[in-house]
Amino acid sequence: MIYTCTLNPSIDYIVHVNNFQLGDLNRISFEDKYPGGKGINVSRVLKRAGVESEALGFVGGFTGTYVEDFLKTEGIATNFIRVNNDSRINIKLKTESETELNGQGPEITEKQLNELVSQVEGLQDGDVLVLAGSIPSSLPSDLYATFLKLVKEKGVKVVVDMSGKALLDVVKQEPFFIKPNHHELGEMFDVTIETPEEAIPYGQKLLDLGAEYVAISMAGKGALLITKDGVYQASVPKGTVKNSVGAGDSLVAGFLSAYVQGRDVVEAFRVGVASGSATAFSLELCTQEEVERLIPEVEIKKVG
Numbered sequence: 001m002i003y004t005c006t007l008n009p010s011i012d013y014i015v016h017v018n019n020f021q022l023g024d025l026n027r028i029s030f031e032d033k034y035p036g037g038k039g040i041n042v043s044r045v046l047k048r049a050g051v052e053s054e055a056l057g058f059v060g061g062f063t064g065t066y067v068e069d070f071l072k073t074e075g076i077a078t079n080f081i082r083v084n085n086d087s088r089i090n091i092k093l094k095t096e097s098e099t100e101l102n103g104q105g106p107e108i109t110e111k112q113l114n115e116l117v118s119q120v121e122g123l124q125d126g127d128v129l130v131l132a133g134s135i136p137s138s139l140p141s142d143l144y145a146t147f148l149k150l151v152k153e154k155g156v157k158v159v160v161d162m163s164g165k166a167l168l169d170v171v172k173q174e175p176f177f178i179k180p181n182h183h184e185l186g187e188m189f190d191v192t193i194e195t196p197e198e199a200i201p202y203g204q205k206l207l208d209l210g211a212e213y214v215a216i217s218m219a220g221k222g223a224l225l226i227t228k229d230g231v232y233q234a235s236v237p238k239g240t241v242k243n244s245v246g247a248g249d250s251l252v253a254g255f256l257s258a259y260v261q262g263r264d265v266v267e268a269f270r271v272g273v274a275s276g277s278a279t280a281f282s283l284e285l286c287t288q289e290e291v292e293r294l295i296p297e298v299e300i301k302k303v304g
């Protein structure tokens with residue numbers, strides 16, 4: 001079974017504003033809301049690809065109930081731990097550009113954390129654990145590394161999508177797949193990365209530190225897959241970007257869906273990139289139909 005873990009789920013409140021004026025009253029031209037949080041997005045895209053998963057993490061209050069109910073309506077299994085305060089509402093403001101305002105989220109007690117630790121300890125050989133999204137400030141910043149240590153010897157494959165230097169400690173615990181974007185990769189090593197050529201040596205370092213597969217997404221500039229057998233560069237399909245929120249999560253879900261269905265890693269990477277682009281070209285997360293349409297447009301070449 002695939003388990004996605006979202007420590008800080010949200011309602012993503014998407015608002016489109018024409019001629020946004022800071023400091024003025026602005027009227028919203030279009031609004032929508034969805035359950036959010038990176039692991040939750042992965043579960044939703046997996047479901048669309050016909051792959052079951054169970055969503056884990058912490059939810060609280062009316063916002064948490066919304067998230068849980070929405071996932072159930074989509075037929076996604078959940079096993080969330082309830083916390084005392086409301087799950088956060090993250091604002092995704094679409095003007096001429098995209099601006100995100102992500103909340104802090106509720107505090108999580110030691111008892112609630114221990115419940116999640118027990119769930120993680122219960123994973124077994126053949127399971128996949130997706131750890132995606134930021135770690136709330138009330139939790140230890142090395143929690144993902146701790147989870148990896150807990151399941152490493154059990155044959156559980158762990159996928160990690162997080163930003164910040166803490167990812168450096170995570171890779172030492174030998175995750176199966178990690179997906180920093182090029183900015184996040186640069187932050188980890190205190191460098192600026194603009195091109196695939198600049199990204200490759202740093203992706204290689206993550207592999208040397210312990211990750212089995214490293215995907216580096218570079219938004220419209222393509223993506224890289226670094227493996228011990230070589231480096232693969234993918235082009236991205238051309239299209240009009242409507243919403244890039246969740247594009248990275250869609251790449252992770254697309255890769256995973258194809259991989260668990262038996263495709264080799266390079267083909268799974270192609271599906272991942274197509275899924276990321278399909279989300280970027282949609283108002284919401286990608287549909288499977290759109291992913292299928294874009295798969296042939298992703299060109300992959302071996303560059304190292």
Ligand SMILES: Nc1ncnc2c1ncn2[C@@H]1O[C@H](COP(=O)(O)OP(=O)(O)OP(=O)(O)O)[C@@H](O)[C@H]1O
Pocket residue numbers: 180181182217218219220221222223236237238239241244245246247248249251272273274275276277278280
């Ligand atoms: N402008 C674009 N054109 C085509 N595809 C895109 C574009 N932006 C994003 N994508 C697709 O989405 C994937 C992930 O994008 P990106 O590198 O922005 O990830 P991310 O920063 O983790 O995303 P997010 O945090 O917004 O979910 C890319 O590899 C690509 O397939």
Ligand SMILES: O=P(O)(O)OC[C@@]1(O)O[C@H](CO)[C@@H](O)[C@@H]1O
Pocket residue numbers: 008010012035036037038041090100102132133134135245246247248249
């Ligand atoms: O604050 P975090 O955990 O880093 O990111 C949360 C978030 O921005 O990530 C998802 C898109 O990737 C959204 O659904 C959600 O609002």
